[in-house]
Amino acid sequence: MLPDHTLSAISIRGAVKRYGAITAVDGLDLEVPYGVCLGLLGPNGAGKSTTMRMLTAQSRADEGEITVLGNVLPKESKKARALMGVVPQQDNLDEELTARQNLEVFAHLYRVPKGDRVAAVDRALAVAQLTDRADTKADDLSGGMRRRLLIARGLVHRPRLVLLDEPTVGLDPQVRQELWSLVAALRAEGVTTLMSTHYIEEAERLADECALMSRGRVVARGTPADLIAEHAGARVDEHHGPPDRLAEIAELARQAGVATRRTGPSVSVLAAERQPESLRDRLGPPSVQRAASLEDVFVVLTGESVE
Numbered sequence: 001m002l003p004d005h006t007l008s009a010i011s012i013r014g015a016v017k018r019y020g021a022i023t024a025v026d027g028l029d030l031e032v033p034y035g036v037c038l039g040l041l042g043p044n045g046a047g048k049s050t051t052m053r054m055l056t057a058q059s060r061a062d063e064g065e066i067t068v069l070g071n072v073l074p075k076e077s078k079k080a081r082a083l084m085g086v087v088p089q090q091d092n093l094d095e096e097l098t099a100r101q102n103l104e105v106f107a108h109l110y111r112v113p114k115g116d117r118v119a120a121v122d123r124a125l126a127v128a129q130l131t132d133r134a135d136t137k138a139d140d141l142s143g144g145m146r147r148r149l150l151i152a153r154g155l156v157h158r159p160r161l162v163l164l165d166e167p168t169v170g171l172d173p174q175v176r177q178e179l180w181s182l183v184a185a186l187r188a189e190g191v192t193t194l195m196s197t198h199y200i201e202e203a204e205r206l207a208d209e210c211a212l213m214s215r216g217r218v219v220a221r222g223t224p225a226d227l228i229a230e231h232a233g234a235r236v237d238e239h240h241g242p243p244d245r246l247a248e249i250a251e252l253a254r255q256a257g258v259a260t261r262r263t264g265p266s267v268s269v270l271a272a273e274r275q276p277e278s279l280r281d282r283l284g285p286p287s288v289q290r291a292a293s294l295e296d297v298f299v300v301l302t303g304e305s306v307e
């Protein structure tokens with residue numbers, strides 16, 4: 001059956017991308033409905049950037065079907081690219097140009113009508129809170145300002161769909177907060193957003209829904225609350241103890257079919273409210289009880305630790 005273009009801004013069916021012996025994307029299915037901010041969450045190497053590159057047609061899928069804003073890739077990639085805003089992971093601003101000039105170049109590339117360009121650039125500067133730095137060369141802007149300018153550049157033509165590839169990777173907490181407000185504003189405007197990230201908190205705060213990616217495919221999808229309820233339950237019991245005891249706890253839980261994860265010097269029993277009475281008795285009282293989190297889901301489903 002063909003994807004329903006009227007419902008999804010992005011539709012990926014059975015996408016595969018190989019690099020020699022490495023299969024970076026391995027049968028990926030992903031639908032992004034209009035108006036949704038979807039967080040594509042996954043550990044390093046899960047295939048998030050490759051997915052982004054396929055969507056921008058910088059990379060061509062070996063198999064599968066990809067449709068962006070009703071345009072079938074790769075055939076209609078030019079049309080698709082003109083309609084979406086792309087914010088790359090790598091800062092590729094033109095350092096010799098001012099903030100305003102960087103935006104003007106893209107307003108031109110994105111074919112914003114000549115008479116509308118000044119207003120479009122002013123608006124993008126305002127969104128990125130860079131109006132008073134409009135005439136500063138990109139080279140002289142701080143790291144946070146450059147990031148905001150990169151985002152503004154992807155928004156200059158008011159796209160209906162924005163792709164953000166790891167928007168805050170490597171940034172300090174304050175700058176990250178500033179960018180989060182920018183993404184939250186996009187979401188409030190109803191712009192469809194696909195944001196890849198390996199920061200759990202970023203996905204949890206900004207995304208309406210998260211797709212958890214591991215080894216080239218989506219292993220779970222839902223709102224953060226639903227993902228937590230389904231895969232980590234309501235409560236987590238943390239048991240502290242010497243290494244031997246921790247190994248024993250993990251093994252007892254495994255035998256009882258209960259998921260656990262290592263949390264530093266402790267073992268966490270997920271969905272602790274659902275553990276059988278017999279296991280509870282054998283484990284004894286936990287050192288700490290806490291609410292389950294998206295981080296628990298991430299670790300359990302991807303087998304990776306988090307930063």
Ligand SMILES: Nc1ncnc2c1ncn2[C@@H]1O[C@H](COP(=O)(O)OP(=O)(O)OP(=O)(O)O)[C@@H](O)[C@H]1O
Pocket residue numbers: 019022023024025042043044045046047048049050051198
């Ligand atoms: N151009 C390439 N040539 C060879 N292998 C590649 C290429 N691009 C990606 N890969 C491999 O494909 C896999 C997925 O990489 P990808 O960059 O898509 O993951 P990611 O989820 O974006 O991770 P990160 O957060 O580290 O960017 C990795 O094993 C990576 O080494």
